[in-house]
Every structure is written in C-alpha cells, then in structure tokens.
Amino acid sequence: MNNYYGYIRVSTDEQNESRQLQALKQFEKDHEVKLTIFMDKLTGKCFSEREQYQALKKVVAPGDVIVIKELDRLGRTYDQIKQELTEFRNINVQVVILDLPTFTDVKDQKLGKLLNNLMVELLSYFAEKEHERITERVREGVRQAQKEGKPIGRPKRKLPKNFSKWYPEWKNGDMTAVEFARIMGVSKPTIYRYIRHYENHN
Template sequence: MALIGYARVSTRDQHTEAQTDVLEAAGCEKVFVDHASGTLARRPALDQMLEYVRAGDTLVVTKLDRLGRSVRNLKQIAEDMQERGIGLRALSQGIDTTTPGGRLFFHMLAAIAEFEHDLIVERTHDGLAAARARGRKGGRKFKMTATKISQARAMYDSKEHTVQEIADTFGVSRPTIYRHLQSSAGAPGAVR
C-alpha cells in the first residue's frame, strides 16, 4: 500500500517543485514527473508510473488536470486503475477513489465536465450554422486569389519555373499550386 505521486508541467520553463513538494508532503514514496503538454499522447513518466503502481497502491496528483489530457482520457485512466485495484487521490479537489464517496464525487465531476464539453460543442455547431445561414464561411482565408491563380498559371505555362518555384513565390505548398492549376483544367495548358 504505497502512495505514488505524479506531477506534470506543460513546458520545460515551468518548475515542478510546487507539485513535487506537495506530493512528498502528502507521503508519496516515489514521484514521477513529466515535462509535456497535457494534450500530448506520449507522456513517458505517466507510462512508467502506470507500469510501476500495483494493486493496493494509490496514485496521488495535486489536481486532476495534471493526469488526463481530456475528461475522456482521465476517466479511462481512472477506470483502468480501479480495475487494477489502484486508488486515485487528487489533493486540491479532495477526491479519493479509495472511498465510496470519493468514487461517487469523481464520477460526478467527470460527468459534469463531459456534459460541459458537449454543451460547448453544441453551441459551437449552432454558432457555425447561424453564421453559414448569414452567408459567412469559417476557416482560413484562401492564400491564392483569382489574380494569383492566373499569375501561377502564366508562370507554369511559360515553362520557365518549376512548380516548387511557383509555390515558393506565392508562399503556398506544391499541392496547392497543383490543385489550382487543375481547377482551371478547362483553361489552355491545364495540368492533367
């Protein structure tokens, strides 16, 4: 029955001492530390820690957001640990899944966070649909205007420039140039 700590900071410039000091004060025998964004799928110290912990151990974090990339990922990690007989304790949120009340609280928080995420997605879709109904389109502005496309076509047809040179001239990729040259396929000298 060991307490095992896990700390994570998002960038190399951030310091882990604030988290590791709290984890050591909580009685953690060993602390694993990652220097990686929470959105990254690969976090080596997390993988090592998950291999290290055994049934009866409790994983301790300062806050839940240090552990999971998303609510779904956090829930998946917690369920995997629960199946293996490993507890989870989040110090600042007062969550301890080794108790029935702690498990209930954790699942309620996860459900609320997932509900909030679903609401945000729904509002985003509604906002995009309303914008489209008003004739607005989302996304980046096209780099290639009609004038630039005709200039690129002229450069290509002159056979004095490579497609890469044309792409570099307009600050776009080769596939973008090819796509625009093919879109004007009806034009004389179109790429086929």
C-alpha cells in the same frame, strides 16, 4: 503490500515543482507512507509524451495508490482525465487527489473506489456538456455568418492564371499532364489536384 506512488507534472510556464512536491511530502507525513515519485517537465507541445507518467502506468498494480496534488495533472481536458481515471479504476488502482479533500482517505479503499467511480461519471457528464457547448457555438457562428452573407466552409482553391485556358488542351489529349504542370509552374501531383478541383466546381 500496496505500493504508493506520487506523480508531478510541471510545464515551462510554471515556476517549479516545489509546490506539488511539498504537498506529496506532507501526504507522506500525514499517512506514514513512502511515495515513489515520478515527475514530468513538459512544454506545451509534448503533453502526450509524458515519459515518466507512462513509466508510472507500467509499474502500478492492483491495490496500489497514486497521489497527485491536482486533478488536471492527469490530463488537460475532461475526456483525457476521464480516460486516465477509468483505466486506473479498471485495474483497481486508487487515485488520491490532494486538492479534493474527500479523495484523500486511502485507509478506506471501498470509499476510495466509490469516489473514483463518482469522479469518472462527473467527468463524463462535464465532457458531454462541454462538447454540446462547443457544438452550439459552432452552429451559432454558422448562423451568424449566413445572416451576414459570409461564405461558409473552406475557401475555394485559387487556380493558377490561365488554367482554364490550357485545361481543354490537356482534356483533349493535345497536352500531357507533365507539360500542363510545367506551363502552370507546379508539380505533376499538384496539377492533378487542380484538375480535380476545377472539374468538381465547373
């Protein structure tokens, strides 16, 4: 017997989970099934820590069905969503997406599998296009900065005042790194970073 699960994710900037919960309850009624529901309430910084979602992934088995209201419940980017759908596809778990009507037919599992495969391929395409778009925007930004004479890349590390004055003393062995660091008012690891930077740019 296949098991049916529901997953709800809400963040602190959303009102509450009632909208998603209502949709899952309607699915139960329409399909005469009982969903075991997992729910995460998240802040913006802990999306990857979805404890209930991870718990859900541990209990699902081949032939099971997961019901979500919206596709973005699985992830925040195309790549994340694609990865999750692929994992479920590989273990023969069907994902039902209520906001995509053609993805709600759980009676025909062959159709469900076909649709899941199609969604993975579409997400892969969108992810690739999104990556290309971002890459092109970066290139355009670099080209524009070059036209305007703006510096490209990381700004140069600012060395302490009088660093170049005392550097030869250390280089010639007349001063230890600890003494050099003390004069510059920094730690020993920091003085070595300054030295590497200075030597690489001079």
